[in-house]
Amino acid sequence: MQISIKLLGELHQYLPANGEFNQSKLNIPTGLTLQKILSQLKVPDDLDFILLLNGSLMQEQEYVNITPKSGDEIIIFPPIKGG
Amino acid sequence: MSWQRLILRVNLTTQKCHIESLNMDWAQQYLGQRGLGSKYLFEEMDPAAGALSAENKLIFATGPLTGTMASTGGRYSVITKGALTGAIACSNSGGKFGAELKLAGFDLLIIEGQSTRPVYLSIENEIVELRDASHVWGKTVWDTEILLSADDSLLKIASIGPAGENLCRFACVVNDRHRAAGRSGVGAVMGAKKLKAIAVRGTRGMLCDDNSHACKEIFQSINNRLTNQQGYRRNGTLAMMDITNSFGSLPTRNNQQVQFEQAAKINAEAMQTPNRNGHTNLVTNAACFACTIGCGRICKIDPAHFSIKDKPQYHGASGGLEYETAYALGAACGVADIDASTYAGFLCNEYGMDPISLGGTIAAAMEMFETGILSDTDTGGIKLEFGSAEALCEITELTAKGEGFGQQIAMGSKLLTKKYDCPELSMSVKGQEFAAYDGRSMQGMGLAYATSNRGACHLRAAPYGHDFKSTDIQGKAEVVKISQDEVAFIDSTGLCLFTGGSGWSLSDYCELINTVCEGVWNEQRVIETGERIWNLERQFNLQAGLGKKHDTLPRRILEEPAKSGVGKGLVNKLGEMLPEYYRLRGWEEDGRPSEETLKRLGLKYANQY
Numbered sequence: 001m002q003i004s005i006k007l008l009g010e011l012h013q014y015l016p017a018n019g020e021f022n023q024s025k026l027n028i029p030t031g032l033t034l035q036k037i038l039s040q041l042k043v044p045d046d047l048d049f050i051l052l053l054n055g056s057l058m059q060e061q062e063y064v065n066i067t068p069k070s071g072d073e074i075i076i077f078p079p080i081k082g083g
Numbered sequence: 084m085s086w087q088r089l090i091l092r093v094n095l096t097t098q099k100c101h102i103e104s105l106n107m108d109w110a111q112q113y114l115g116q117r118g119l120g121s122k123y124l125f126e127e128m129d130p131a132a133g134a135l136s137a138e139n140k141l142i143f144a145t146g147p148l149t150g151t152m153a154s155t156g157g158r159y160s161v162i163t164k165g166a167l168t169g170a171i172a173c174s175n176s177g178g179k180f181g182a183e184l185k186l187a188g189f190d191l192l193i194i195e196g197q198s199t200r201p202v203y204l205s206i207e208n209e210i211v212e213l214r215d216a217s218h219v220w221g222k223t224v225w226d227t228e229i230l231l232s233a234d235d236s237l238l239k240i241a242s243i244g245p246a247g248e249n250l251c252r253f254a255c256v257v258n259d260r261h262r263a264a265g266r267s268g269v270g271a272v273m274g275a276k277k278l279k280a281i282a283v284r285g286t287r288g289m290l291c292d293d294n295s296h297a298c299k300e301i302f303q304s305i306n307n308r309l310t311n312q313q314g315y316r317r318n319g320t321l322a323m324m325d326i327t328n329s330f331g332s333l334p335t336r337n338n339q340q341v342q343f344e345q346a347a348k349i350n351a352e353a354m355q356t357p358n359r360n361g362h363t364n365l366v367t368n369a370a371c372f373a374c375t376i377g378c379g380r381i382c383k384i385d386p387a388h389f390s391i392k393d394k395p396q397y398h399g400a401s402g403g404l405e406y407e408t409a410y411a412l413g414a415a416c417g418v419a420d421i422d423a424s425t426y427a428g429f430l431c432n433e434y435g436m437d438p439i440s441l442g443g444t445i446a447a448a449m450e451m452f453e454t455g456i457l458s459d460t461d462t463g464g465i466k467l468e469f470g471s472a473e474a475l476c477e478i479t480e481l482t483a484k485g486e487g488f489g490q491q492i493a494m495g496s497k498l499l500t501k502k503y504d505c506p507e508l509s510m511s512v513k514g515q516e517f518a519a520y521d522g523r524s525m526q527g528m529g530l531a532y533a534t535s536n537r538g539a540c541h542l543r544a545a546p547y548g549h550d551f552k553s554t555d556i557q558g559k560a561e562v563v564k565i566s567q568d569e570v571a572f573i574d575s576t577g578l579c580l581f582t583g584g585s586g587w588s589l590s591d592y593c594e595l596i597n598t599v600c601e602g603v604w605n606e607q608r609v610i611e612t613g614e615r616i617w618n619l620e621r622q623f624n625l626q627a628g629l630g631k632k633h634d635t636l637p638r639r640i641l642e643e644p645a646k647s648g649v650g651k652g653l654v655n656k657l658g659e660m661l662p663e664y665y666r667l668r669g670w671e672e673d674g675r676p677s678e679e680t681l682k683r684l685g686l687k688y689a690n691q692y
Binding site: 008010050052078081082083 | 313317323326405545547548551580
């Protein structure tokens with residue numbers, strides 16, 4: 001199945017090779033957890049970031065349980081300060 | 084050491100200038116820039132005096148690290164009583180002017196009194212002179228820089244444009260063409276004093292330490308700890324737009340919405356993507372003095388764009404959209420035309436206006452127009468509808484020049500909405516318009532706006548990370564209080580706040596200050612310094628008549644739930660956070676610092692006002 005991902009701010013560096021600017025489509029097996037998706041993107045475990053799934057704020061402890069569905073959108077960004 | 088230990092004092096009433104010693108006891112307590120400038124302002128003027136009166140003072144302050152090779156060490160601040168707010172104002176700018184002032188030998192420049200004719204201040208090291216400015220009065224910032232530097236291209240100039248001369252309430256001071264001490268109307272104060280510009284050349288240098296070689300190595304080592312600069316460099320501050328729009332904290336159409344459905348047309352990607360004519364808005368990035376980050380945007384407007392097609396003077400590259408500008412001159416007005424917003428931003432730089440307050444006021448006027456409070460007759464025929472790029476450009480031109488309905492926009496949203504009996508439509512605190520974060524999904528930012536000493540501001544606290552991780556108000560008051568103190572300290576060093584987001588921690592700042600300043604500056608001391616500054620600013624505001632009732636938010640943020648995003652259904656819970664904030668500050672329930680708090684910080688107890 002396919003999901004959309006956006007990696008904002010500094011995190012664009014973890015975009016897959018087919019990514020453009022800060023977003024990409026990702027083909028993943030059904031049932032993959034958020035935690036596994038983050039691993040697949042090679043986002044380091046100790047990195048401080050915020051994750052939205054379809055616009056809803058996810059808490060870190062939920063990453064191991066939640067499995068996105070086809071067409072879902074994941075947005076990940078660092079807690080950057082404003083300007 | 085990196086205080087020059089000298090103040091340049093200029094009295095515009097008597098037209099006399101003199102150099103005096105810096106009060107080093109105050110430097111040890113308030114460090115420099117924001118802190119030290121605020122201390123001098125508080126000690127030297129009656130906070131109840133009118134912002135545009137001769138009694139107000141205008142202080143240009145550098146920090147101990149201004150002019151050094153510490154990354155971003157080129158900042159200065161303009162401290163005064165704000166024309167927009169009536170509160171203490173402290174507007175911070177980069178570019179090269181601040182470093183030049185410091186290298187001319189001065190920590191502070193204190194302007195007092197009022198001239199009867201336009202003048203500008205010429206500084207070449209210790210040779211200081213007030214000169215006639217009648218030939219540049221009425222000129223834009225850009226023309227003023229060209230004319231005043233005609234004989235010396237190395238001069239660094241800070242000036243006001245026609246907006247400051249016309250006493251536009253949100254006029255700013257612009258230096259180096261497109262860096263600005265932007266907020267709170269410091270340019271109107273300069274205009275009221277009939278001081279057009281300050282032109283400075285500084286070659287005196289400064290001594291950082293007895294061992295300058297060791298000093299250089301320390302700076303290089305600490306600069307190398309800025310390991311997280313790529314994001315700012317690649318996308319500028321505009322990187323934030325995708326984040327706030329995704330989160331639901333991008334104020335849109337005067338905060339009626341919190342997500343802008345056309346944000347993709349004005350974000351960092353749009354700035355870097357060729358349009359249908361093959362034109363790309365972004366030309367390159369830019370850095371201020373000594374900065375290794377380089378977040379600045381240098382942009383070009385498509386020459387075919389309606390705003391400039393008959394105006395070749397705007398076809399060149401100049402300072403482009405930052406996140407705040409793109410919000411205020413974009414999403415806040417519902418405008419999704421990046422070249423129109425860039426043009427309005429150019430005009431802000433050229434005529435000397437704060438784009439945040441300009442955009443916020445236009446957004447309020449657009450809502451007034453759409454709800455029938457303003458008519459075509461009021462606006463001189465301009466259809467001030469949300470989303471109209473043409474209206475945005477036209478009303479910005481009129482405001483810049485002080486013409487037509489632009490004269491009313493120049494009052495700022497608080498006075499404009501008051502005039503038309505709809506004060507609830509002004510998205511402001513203490514008269515200063517919101518920055519680019521909505522206080523419903525970002526509860527801590529709402530508290531930061533409400534309690535900011537200079538009115539609504541995103542740079543007086545740093546609750547970003549905490550807010551993005553939770554909308555629960557638990558812990559927000561503490562995060563806001565602690566970060567307000569930390570920011571007050573960093574604003575007093577001569578460094579840019581973005582170093583904090585690029586890798587420096589409090590210990591890095593301490594190491595830098597210890598390299599250039601006498602005394603021992605540990606983390607406890609610098610935070611206490613920040614807290615002292617915050618409480619001093621509060622004392623100024625209390626004496627100016629601003630207290631607890633001004634620590635509030637517009638009704639929309641307190642009563643109208645956010646319609647979408649992470650904060651959907653939420654209003655800001657200021658009523659629950661404010662008492663805790665006061666308690667953490669050591670303030671009484673009525674918002675006055677307690678006698679114990681003031682004594683602990685070495686401040687005078689005078690709470691009779």
